[in-house]
Amino acid sequence: MKVFRYLVAAAGVIALASVTVFAGTSAAHNATVAKACNASIAIEAPLTGPVAQLGLEQLAGAKAAVGAYNKADGVHVTLGQDDTQLTPALAVTKTAAIISSNAVAIVGPSGSQEVLAVGPALTTAGLAAISGSATNVTLTTNGADKTFFRVVATDGVQGPQDANYILKHEKPKAVLIIEDEEAYSTGLGGTIQQILTAAGVTVNVQSFNGQDTGATLANDLSSIVASQLNAAETVTVMPIQEAADAQQFAEDAKQAGKTTLVFGTDGTDSSSQFFFPGSLVSNFAPDIATVNSKLDKTVTKQIKAAGTYGPFGVPSYVAAAVEVNAIASVCKAGKTPSRSNVLAAIRKTNLPANANPMGQVIKFKADGDLTTSQFYLFKINASGKYIQISTK
C-alpha cells in the first residue's frame, strides 16, 4: 500500500513537472515566434518644408497604427522615417535608400508627383507602397506602378464630385482654377475644368510655381488676384497642396474687395492653415475626432499620443495597419516576412468598414485602388471650423 502511494505521488510529480516544462517550452516557443516576427517598414512623407503639417499628421497616424497593431498581432514591426518635403527629387533619393535597406513595405509616398517619380523603382524592387494621400488617377492606370496601393479615393471621384457640387449649388457663370503645376494639381484641375466647361461655365485656369515660397509666393497670388480674378468668377477652385496658399489667396481677394468662394481640394484640408470662413474643402478622410464610435475615439487617442492629429493621419493609420497585418499574416503562416510575401498578403487585404477608422471596406483591386471609396465635403464656418456637409 505504502509503495502504491509512493508510486502515485511520483507519477503526480512527474506529471506536474511535465506539464510545467511543456507549458514553459510552449510559452517560450510562442515568445520565440512573436519575437521572430520582426520586420521593418518605412514612411515617406514631407516631415519638413512647406507641407510639413501634412507629413507630420501622416507620421503620427502611421506610428499610432504600428504601435497598436504590433500589440494586437503580437509582432515587432519598426517604422523608419524618410522626409521627402513632397518633392520628387528627394523622394527618389529616399526611396533608393529604403530599397537598399531591409524594409518590406512603405507607407507613402504622400504626393502623386512623388509616386510618379519612384513608382518604377518600387516595382523593380518588388516593394509595396501604400499611400494615404496620393490621388492622381494615372498612378494606378499607367502600368508603371505595379506595387502601389492607396487607401483613399482618387481624383476620378473627387473631381466630378466637386465640379457637380459647384454646378448644382453655386451655379457660377465663370470659375477661376488656380493650379500649382504639380501632377496632383494639373490632373485634378483638368478633370474639374472639363466638367465645368461641358456645362457651359467659362473657366479661367491660372497657375503659379508650387515651389515658390515667401515673398515670391505672396506676389504670385497677389498678381493673380489683381490681374486675373474678375467679378464674374464667383468660385475659385484651388486644387493645390499647400493649405496656407488657399488662405493667402482668400485674404488677398478680400483685401482687394473681390468676392469669390474659395473651393479647396484635399491638399488644402488643414484647419490650422486654411480657415477662411465660407470656404469649402473636399477630402478623402472623415474627421473622426468628431465621431462618437468607440473605434474612432480609440484611434483618435492613439494618433494624438503619437504626434500631430489631423485629417491626413487617418488614411496613413490605415495604410500602416494594412502593412502590419500583412506582415503578421506572413508570420502566422510560418514564413519570414519578405517583400514578395508581404506584397502578396497586402493584395489579399480585406478589412471591414467597421474595423478601420476610414469607415469603408479596405480591399484592393488588381491595380491597387480600393474596390469602393468616397470623398467628403466640409464647409468652413465663421469660427474657422470644418463642418461636414452633404456632397449631393
Added chain:
Amino acid sequence: MQIFIQTLVNGLTTGSLYALIALGYTMVYGVLKLLNFAHGDLFMVGAFIGYFAIGWFGGPTALTIPVPLLVIIMLVIASLGVGGLGVAIERFAYRPLRNAPRIAPLITALGISFVLENAVLLFFGGLTRYYNTPAFIPFSISIHIDGVSIGIVNIIIFAGSIILMLGLTALVNRTVLGKSMRAVASDREAAEMLGINVDRTIAMTFFIGSALAGAAGVMYGLYANQVANLIGFLAGLKAFTAAVVGGIGSIPGAMIGGMFIGLCESFSLSYISTRYGDLFVFAILIAVMLVRPTGIFGQAPLQKV
C-alpha cells in the same frame, strides 16, 4: 491701371525686403571681402523671433499690448537678437579664418547656413508658423488708390525700410563708427595702423548688417504670413543678386538693387507669367554681370602698377 498699381505696390514691398537683406551682404563684403551666405538664414531667425514675440504678448487674436507697440517691440527684439547672433558667428566662425584663403570662410559661411537652418528645425520643428497678421492688423486699415487697396503692412514695410536705409547711410557717412567702417573696407592694415580697432569695427558691421536682416525677417513675416526654417535660402539668394546688381560693397547699390529686383520680379509675375518669377530675377543677374560686371553702382577695383 489697377493691375499696374497693385504690381507696383507688391514690387516695392518685396524690393524693400530684398534691399534690407542685401545691405547686410554688401556691408560684410565691404569690410571683409566675404560673401556671407549665412545672411539669408539670419533673416529667417529674425522672422522666427517675430513669430515668438507675438506669442509672448498673447497671440494674434488676444494681444495684451497695442499693435503699434507690438510691431516696434518685434522689430527691436529681432534686430538685437539677430545682431547679437551675427556678432557671435563672426567671432567664432569667421575671425579665426580672417587670414586664411578666401575659400575657407566662404565654405564656413555655407556651413553656418546649414547649421542655422537645422538648428531651427531641431528646436522648433518643421511646421510652418503663421503670424496670422490679418487677425491683429485688419485689412480695413489701408489706403485706396484708383480702386486698389494698399494695406498698412505694405506701407509699414516700405516706410520702415526707407527709414532704416537712411539711418544706415547717415551712420556710415556721418559717424566715427561709419568712418572706421569705410577705412577698414578701404584698407584694413592701414586702418589698424591708424589706431582703428579693426576687430570691433568688423563686429559692429556684422551687428548692424545682421540687425537689418532681423528687422527684414519680422517685416517678411507680417507680409507673407508664414515662416519656416527654409525661407532664408531663396530670400538670401535674391538679396545677394540685388547686392551684386547694385554693386557689391556699395550701400546705395544694395538699396537700388533690392528695389530693382523686387520690381522686376513683381512685374514679370503680373505681366508675363506667375511661373517664371525666379527665372527673370536670375536672368537679370546674368545680364548685369555680362554688361556691367561691377554692378550699377560698383567701382572697378584699383590696380597698383
